[in-house]
Amino acid sequence: MHDAAVRVIRSPRGETRDQAKNDIAECFRNLEVAYLEVSLGGPYFGGQRIGFLDIAVVPYICWVDAFETMGEYKLPIEHQCPNLHAWFTFIITHPSVKESLTLTPSSKVVEFCKLENVLPWYFRLIFYKVSQVVCGIVLLSLWY
Secondary structure, three states: OHHHHHHHHHHOOOOOHHHHHHHHHHHHHHHHHHHHHHHHOOOOOOOOOHHHHHHHHHHHHHHHHHHHHHOOOOHHHHHHHHHHHHHHHHHOHHHHHHOOOOOOHHHHHHHHHHEEEEEOOOHHHHHHHHHHHHEEEEEEEHHO
């Protein structure tokens, strides 16, 4: 998903961006299939309890609007991935997610994407490492 998202954000209009849009939509469709297979009818990827995969996917929720804004299109999540869309709206109400991870407003993510296109590589690396730490904090809060 990351590769497709980067191509949506960085590619100029044209065939490359169109292919990236298709790739990211396919990633969400695959995530929908995975959710249906492993949730066993429960509200989380792991069934009845929130787990690692739920926490790993949560940060992408605030990026969906950025993908759509930067790519100048609408992701087919609501229509093609209704279960995943329902999961998105459900997971952000979980107490551990709500308390530990403040979802960044979409407008801030779009600003970051626009700025990210001109940032040197080391700022991108720092951002990546910080996001890993945040996911770790959320996971730790689930066990305590």
